[in-house]
Amino acid sequence: MSRDQSAPDILLVEDEPSLAHLYARLLGAAGWTVATATGAAEARRLLAGEPRAVVLDLNLPDADGMELLQEITGRRPAPTVIVVTVRGSIRTAVDAMRFGAYDFLVKPVASERLTTTVRNALDRSRLIRLVDDLTDGTRDGLGGMIGSAPAMQAVYRMILMIAQSAAPVLITGESGTGKELCAEAIHRFGRRSAAPLVAVNCGAIPQALAESELFGHVRGAFTGATADRVGAVAQAEGGTLFLDEIGELEPDLQVKLLRFTQTMTYRRVGDDGSTQADIRLVCATNRRLAGEVAAGRFREDLFYRVNVLAIDMPPLRDRDDDVVRLARHFLDRFAGEEGKRFEGLTAEAEGLLRSYPWPGNVRQLQNVIRALAVLARPGTIDGATLATFLHAGGADVAAAAPTTAAPAQPDPRLVRPLAELENAAIEAALAAFGGNVTRAARALGIGPATIYRKRGRPGGVDVSE
Template sequence: MTTHKAHILVVDDDLSHCTIIQALMKGWGYDVSLAHNGRAAVEQAKEIPFDLIVTDVRMSEMDGLEALKTIKAYNPAIPILIMTAYSNVESAVDAIKSGAYDYLTKPLDFDMLQLTIARALEHTHLKTENEQLKQQLTAAPQNMIGRSPQMRRLMDMIAMIAPSDATVLICGESGTGKELIARSVHANSSRRDQPMVIVNCAALSESLLESELFGHEKGAFTGADKRREGRFMEADKGTLFLDEIGEISLLMQAKLLRAIQEREIQRVGSNHTLTVDVRLIAATNRDLLADVESGKFRQDLYYRLNVMTIDTPALRERSEDIPPLVMHFLEKYATRNRKAVKGFTPQAMNLLLKYNWPGNVRELENAVERAVILLTGDFISEKELPLCINQFAQDNPHGDQADQAIQPLEQIEKQAILTALEKTGGNKTEAAKQLGITRKTLLAKLQKT
């Protein structure tokens, strides 16, 4: 495991002060970049994922407080230290309220500066480790990635359904991971040591699908030069996953219904009945109930399949899962393409979060793979992302927020505090760390709430 040298951005319009701090921090073992006003700091922070930003408050063009708010909008996780004169502590308090990690008064106590930097970086490091641990825990079952409420409900549903032998119908848009869910159900069932067989119903014609599912006898049709066991027999004692079940014909629906009801099949060209023990999982991106009403899908088969239903959420409904998914795919394709990719620029990640992902997780994975292949530097920027993602951001500068009710800032802050306290079991010190504020600030806010 390679050690990471922290990269710090120092922002101050006093050039001599900047130079002194840069020399000190380099002596402490950090990489240091400089910006001489808030606007320059914002531009650099959009392109480079700094580990920490140390900024003065009073500067020309854009002051430190405005820069703080702008940078936090792009990268809420980055710790920012504020430097301010004794006479301007009120600005530092405003900065803390806006998300600054801490503040230091000028003239700087360099020992305190070193200690505060180390504490801020350690806080970020522990937070990252904590998130990674949580991600490992929430990756179960079967490498499913996500920490959103929708994914937690989905995983809870899988945990309840998997141990039974009930038929499962998985519904959701294309690219939402229906096959992965089916694999998770199988992997957490009593049949996990038996085969799981997958059939894409839409990829085969009616005659081929019948042979694929039930098998055929030698000579049953032209080209059938030997007996073939079907997928039902291959899946005996295990699980059969029928993807895109809504695409099969009414005739095949009748034959499938009999197999499910009677637990018996007949090979094509045979009158001999075979008993099978199969747990059936089906998936569709269609509205099967609407197809039942229009006569395209048999009602009796629908109810046989729909014993237990799992609805897969669209990626746009769980945007908080995008960062861990992105990093998972980044590691996967960086390894596959033998590239040392360090990550995404904050602006690139911002674009990924704003996009509505009509192709869901599959589209996200393709976008990351493409970006890794095109990348020539260390960090993936918006230049490596597909044109449609950049265009969407231009056409929708505020994402989908325009359609949402705007909550009062006080209410959002209160909810964030309550959530942090709940996650930390009421530990105010740890809650303050997770919120990126001091314990004193948290206590003051609790008195208001």
């Protein structure tokens, strides 16, 4: 079970109000959240929030401090405990350590000594929980990901092993497999979790704006730059920058990204000076980047820069019964949103879920179940109902695809406006490439900007999602 993100970092148990206020102010100034208790009863109540560290005064008005120490260290998961007392005897220190205390401080405690000891205690707590996660056996999910298939267990273990590192990560996998959720989990379980995670879809940025989107620009840098803009790198300062679909980057921007990964410095468009960045880089792609390198479409040196640690997200068809678990999860979620109640899935429906190849992976499953929750009658979902929604998606794409076969005799009734035909072709291409604008544009023989431009006209396709 993951820790409540609203839980305090530190529980401070101190019966002297002036000292409790002083310690809380010092620890809060260091960037940690602190809950304060003046006695054992209040401390027991606040322990339910699972703080990562406890600063414990052994001299309490309503209980023996050593007994409370043993209670705390016997909890699972147990926070790291620092004992603070005026009784600075060797015997007291030895007893406290024997009962599980991490460190022992004697009043009056210097502010630097207190913050350093607490910082070390929090680091210890994080490492202990990480080891517990790694040795916890089978998991039903991690972060926002759901599934217990062996392929996903390998993903969870890898995430937890690399989350604490500062090295770049490359997440690979087909469209719809959950690469962004993987990136979010890496950030959440890492040392930068308190700072922002900033995601950039490299395939959705018009080429002319890509550099500004990443690095920002100054006022007057180009036509339309009426004010300074903070780029994604600056927004992610101290945290994680997630570059989704990095394989779609144009060669010019690949060069600039390479320079950034080498020096961790960048220059805003139109700016003369460079800025030092402190971010962790996580990238994702549904392409085989090694093949892109061989074909000359992706820089080899950049590939080795971003591919330091690698995670491959498995396709849904390789995840055993996860497809049924995910379907139930989505059905409950979307039924709640629609104010409906479904009794679940029949065995026939579950068998269909397992046998279907799911080319669009989890995203396709989610969309099918969403449509089903909106349009199907409440009750139990049987195989025939599920099949209707499965085939509806494929039929829509096929119907939207333009045909090259001419009718035997021209029929004016079959003539459609050119804009409708263009929209149909664009919709079919976007569906075929999982919403990837760059790849759809390449297949259609047009530029990505053309798709965005046609989106803005009346009746144009929507590629905003």
